[in-house]
Amino acid sequence: MTRTTSTTLTTPDGTHLAHTDHHPAGNPASTFLLLHGLAGHQGEWDTLAAQLSADGHRVVTYDARGHGASTRTPATTTREAHVQDAVALIRQLDLAPVTLLGHSLGGHTAMLLAASHPHLVKSLILIEAGPAGPAPGLPAQIATWLDSWPTPFRSLEEAESFLGHEAWTRTLEQRADGWYPAFDRTTIVDSVAELATTAYWEEWSRITCPTLLIQGERGTMRPGEPAEMLSRRPHTRLIRISDAAHDVHLDQPERLYEAIVSFLSG
Numbered sequence: 001m002t003r004t005t006s007t008t009l010t011t012p013d014g015t016h017l018a019h020t021d022h023h024p025a026g027n028p029a030s031t032f033l034l035l036h037g038l039a040g041h042q043g044e045w046d047t048l049a050a051q052l053s054a055d056g057h058r059v060v061t062y063d064a065r066g067h068g069a070s071t072r073t074p075a076t077t078t079r080e081a082h083v084q085d086a087v088a089l090i091r092q093l094d095l096a097p098v099t100l101l102g103h104s105l106g107g108h109t110a111m112l113l114a115a116s117h118p119h120l121v122k123s124l125i126l127i128e129a130g131p132a133g134p135a136p137g138l139p140a141q142i143a144t145w146l147d148s149w150p151t152p153f154r155s156l157e158e159a160e161s162f163l164g165h166e167a168w169t170r171t172l173e174q175r176a177d178g179w180y181p182a183f184d185r186t187t188i189v190d191s192v193a194e195l196a197t198t199a200y201w202e203e204w205s206r207i208t209c210p211t212l213l214i215q216g217e218r219g220t221m222r223p224g225e226p227a228e229m230l231s232r233r234p235h236t237r238l239i240r241i242s243d244a245a246h247d248v249h250l251d252q253p254e255r256l257y258e259a260i261v262s263f264l265s266g
Helices: 042-054 079-092 105-116 138-147 156-163 185-190 201-206 225-232 253-265
Strands: 002-010 016-024 031-035 058-062 098-103 121-127 173-175 178-180 211-216 237-241
Touching (some): 002 079, 031 105, 042 058, 042 253, 058 079, 098 105, 105 201, 211 225, 225 237, 237 253
Parallel strands (some): 031 058, 031 098, 121 211
Antiparallel strands (some): 002 016, 016 058, 173 178
């Protein structure tokens, strides 16, 4: 029997973080904190959270600042602010030592947290995320992507057809003339500003906990990045999931779950 509670945590800078705690009866086998990617929301983890909870794990999901039901226009969107949000949740909910599982930008946050707060982290699972390196065109690329959305969508079905997954439609807001994104465009673009100028290989090399890197067969990681990650930390386990693009957790949820179970048992 799993008890599910949803509430909000307020950070020192006034940002409200909406989060959900899936807590099994008795002592959990282990504890997970799941971090979604850019322009996403915690509901993307519903399937995985249910699977892990059924196995006796405690699973906490949350909407990152500027996303979902959390503060839409926070005071800052720096990488450090995102890390401190996750740290605040771990401490407030007494999750440590926690397994961090993050997708894309959420995986990057998890990586930085594991590097800077090793005592809080039991293990690290990254989905389509890594240290990367300077990408000057990234903010413009994200802005162009957001501007390509044919909003307002006339229906949720039309939105799902364009966005690719039903999960991406759940935070759309209905207005008189159709459905619109619930996030602030400037906030989303600003969230990748540091990734445009900074590489994080030093942080990756400092991580000491067991690590699993999951890559989609048709994902968007840079060519050579996974190999370089393994070169610098040879004990990292790499799994490539077939028939999956960047959103591995939505493209192939069962294969993702199997990969996680295999990692935990190993």
